[in-house]
Amino acid sequence: MPHEDHNPYLPIPMHVLHAYYESTDQSLKTLELSFDNPQDARDFFAVFNPGQFCLLSVIGKGESALGVASAAWEGDFVRFTAQKMGSVTTALHALKPGDPIGMRGPLGNGFPLEDWKGKNLVIIGGGCAFSTLYALTKHLHHPANRGDYGKLTVIYGTRTSGLCMYKQDIAAWHQRDDMEVHQAIDVPEQDWLHHVGYVPDVVKEVKPSPVNSVAVVCGPPIMTKFTLPALVELGFTPETIFTSLEKRMKCGVGKCGRCNLGPKYICKDGPVFSLAELNALPADL
Amino acid sequence: MNLILKKDQLTDLLQTWRADYEVYAPQALHNFTHFLPLEDGFELAFNKAHNTRIPPKALFLPTSEALLKFTRFGGYEAVSTQVPPRLIFGIRPCDARAMTMLDAVFEQERYTDPHWKARRDATVVVGLGCHTPCQTGFCTTVGSGPFDRAGLDAILTDLGDLYLVETLTAAGENLFDQLSAAADEQTKRANELQQAAKESMPITFETEGLKEKLDANFVSPYWEEISRSCLGCGVCTFLCPTCFCFDIVDEAQRGERVRNWDTCMFRTYSLEASGHNPRPSRVERTRQRLSHKYTYWVDQIQQIGCTGCGRCVRYCPVGLDIRGMLRKANQLTTEVPHAA
Numbered sequence: 001m002p003h004e005d006h007n008p009y010l011p012i013p014m015h016v017l018h019a020y021y022e023s024t025d026q027s028l029k030t031l032e033l034s035f036d037n038p039q040d041a042r043d044f045f046a047v048f049n050p051g052q053f054c055l056l057s058v059i060g061k062g063e064s065a066l067g068v069a070s071a072a073w074e075g076d077f078v079r080f081t082a083q084k085m086g087s088v089t090t091a092l093h094a095l096k097p098g099d100p101i102g103m104r105g106p107l108g109n110g111f112p113l114e115d116w117k118g119k120n121l122v123i124i125g126g127g128c129a130f131s132t133l134y135a136l137t138k139h140l141h142h143p144a145n146r147g148d149y150g151k152l153t154v155i156y157g158t159r160t161s162g163l164c165m166y167k168q169d170i171a172a173w174h175q176r177d178d179m180e181v182h183q184a185i186d187v188p189e190q191d192w193l194h195h196v197g198y199v200p201d202v203v204k205e206v207k208p209s210p211v212n213s214v215a216v217v218c219g220p221p222i223m224t225k226f227t228l229p230a231l232v233e234l235g236f237t238p239e240t241i242f243t244s245l246e247k248r249m250k251c252g253v254g255k256c257g258r259c260n261l262g263p264k265y266i267c268k269d270g271p272v273f274s275l276a277e278l279n280a281l282p283a284d285l
Numbered sequence: 286m287n288l289i290l291k292k293d294q295l296t297d298l299l300q301t302w303r304a305d306y307e308v309y310a311p312q313a314l315h316n317f318t319h320f321l322p323l324e325d326g327f328e329l330a331f332n333k334a335h336n337t338r339i340p341p342k343a344l345f346l347p348t349s350e351a352l353l354k355f356t357r358f359g360g361y362e363a364v365s366t367q368v369p370p371r372l373i374f375g376i377r378p379c380d381a382r383a384m385t386m387l388d389a390v391f392e393q394e395r396y397t398d399p400h401w402k403a404r405r406d407a408t409v410v411v412g413l414g415c416h417t418p419c420q421t422g423f424c425t426t427v428g429s430g431p432f433d434r435a436g437l438d439a440i441l442t443d444l445g446d447l448y449l450v451e452t453l454t455a456a457g458e459n460l461f462d463q464l465s466a467a468a469d470e471q472t473k474r475a476n477e478l479q480q481a482a483k484e485s486m487p488i489t490f491e492t493e494g495l496k497e498k499l500d501a502n503f504v505s506p507y508w509e510e511i512s513r514s515c516l517g518c519g520v521c522t523f524l525c526p527t528c529f530c531f532d533i534v535d536e537a538q539r540g541e542r543v544r545n546w547d548t549c550m551f552r553t554y555s556l557e558a559s560g561h562n563p564r565p566s567r568v569e570r571t572r573q574r575l576s577h578k579y580t581y582w583v584d585q586i587q588q589i590g591c592t593g594c595g596r597c598v599r600y601c602p603v604g605l606d607i608r609g610m611l612r613k614a615n616q617l618t619t620e621v622p623h624a625a
Contacts, residue, residue: 007363008396009352009533009542059355060537086558100359221561248557250533253396256547257530258554260577263584268395282503284573285563 008253011057011102012040016095024162029093030081041076050136051272054105055252064088065249067132071139081131107252108271120150122208126157126199126219153208157184157199182206200226210235216242238276245271287472288450288464306372311337335419340526341380345404353542366403375413379424379592381436383526389586409456412437416482421595423489429592431482442475449475490611496580501619511610512571514603519548521597527590549573
């Protein structure tokens with residue numbers, strides 16, 4: 001927990017450890033950042049929970065909110081995958097190993113992993129929003145955590161195979177006997193061995209069982225919009241469906257006002273909400 | 286404790302305080318009154334029985350301030366939050382209550398805003414009750430009042446040639462420890478005046494059940510109707526004592542990360558990098574402004590997020606009146622489905 005005289009606007013000094021393109025069209029780039037001060041790393045990992053996000057800061061450009069794409073056990077670094085979109089993410093794409101960068105976080109609530117213990121997990125992602133689900137899957141893979149959860153099913157769709165992130169890891173996941181992986185692309189491609197179609201349709205095809213299960217959905221709004229009802233149709237209750245939301249953010253700590261959804265701030269009270277919680281909030285997205 | 290301050294003593298008292306505090310009081314500037322630091326030969330502007338144009342929140346959350354400085358080698362440095370002892374004299378009760386509400390935002394358990402907190406901690410607040418409430422104000426409607434004590438260290442009641450000073454905190458007592466106690470007769474007169482001021486203000490709309498009506502009508506032609514003449518200038522939010530939204534931008538040439546007041550009435554406020562905007566028109570933006578004050582604040586701190594100061598009514602360039610908007614909301618029913 002941040003101590004009382006902690007300045008919530010002050011970024012943690014970090015350096016770029018690795019920077020590499022994640023997609024063949026170079027629209028997605030992964031940055032792995034290391035901590036300049038070991039104490040900052042200890043403070044970060046003492047509270048970090050998969051599903052949380054950070055604000056990455058580029059001097060002169062500003063800050064951008066990105067979900068953490070790494071699990072704590074992977075080492076004293078934090079991974080992010082940024083889609084080149086506005087001025088900050090364009091600047092993030094220009095960073096090279098060794099470059100300094102600021103980071104604020106971890107912010108937000110993250111996934112309610114304690115509540116999910118003993119349950120089967122259905123992880124459904126689309127596009128670059130899969131990053132926090134990747135962190136979640138990595139977290140669950142650790143031997144110390146895997147036993148706490150039941151069956152693990154991952155459904156991950158991208159527009160093309162080239163846009164699929166974390167390819168090596170995901171290829172290896174297919175070989176694991178403790179999980180089920182379903183990959184999908186929107187339109188057929190030569191040599192593609194997995195599903196073809198939109199994520200909501202793939203979910204209907206895979207038919208994950210709602211029995212003692214929770215589903216977590218992260219993707220573009222259009223995918224989320226159609227996947228949530230598909231899950232409800234399969235028998236998942238609103239209390240067992242989770243999603244992570246995004247809105248424009250500035251402060252990340254519930255002060256600047258702009259990411260509110262009714263009385264809740266996505267940065268502070270979210271970004272992870274159950275469908276039951278969302279149903280009680282105005283549709284201001 | 287009730288004390289007596291003769292009006293002809295006031296200037297001397299303010300001068301005395303200047304030795305220990307940076308003293309702010311309403312003074313005339315460019316056709317309006319503002320909270321400005323007292324300088325030699327100051328002249329107070331208490332003749333108008335209403336608020337300064339810019340609310341005193343600006344003394345705690347300046348329109349623009351640096352949060353960080355960039356260092357030479359790509360690092361960040363916090364800006365000092367040291368504030369000298371300050372005294373705000375003559376704040377109106379609606380504005381003082383607003384400060385207590387903003388504390389709930391800036392001094393949350395998990396994340397405290399160091400700039401806000403330093404300024405709050407360093408500031409003593411002396412209020413001046415409104416014996417002639419202003420035309421546009423509606424404080425009594427929203428749970429405040431012309432002599433609301435919330436957020437004040439002391440409050441003054443104008444009794445003609447003297448003020449009755451009611452100290453409310455130790456800091457307030459300390460300020461006025463040279464004054465003599467009020468006679469029972471004077472306290473009684475002040476009480477009558479306070480009561481009369483309150484009673485002179487009509488209840489302008491019904492707050493009972495208002496939140497439920499607004500919540501139930503998140504999707505409703507109501508919002509289009511009330512926002513039709515809005516220009517989207519944002520003056521209602523900039524001059525609102527409980528509005529606190531800000532933007533954070535990098536001023537590269539100055540080497541600073543700066544926060545500036547922002548407003549939900551602007552398109553760019555919620556515009557996302559993808560081009561998507563959850564509040565694309567003034568309809569959604571008006572809905573956000575009203576709902577924030579009359580339902581979201583209520584959920585968060587069980588208080589309406591408006592203190593009825595009336596600035597948004599007084600300064601709206603097209604004469605939009607939040608009281609009228611809410612009277613119209615009173616006629617909505619809760620018998621509609623929640624947001625589809």
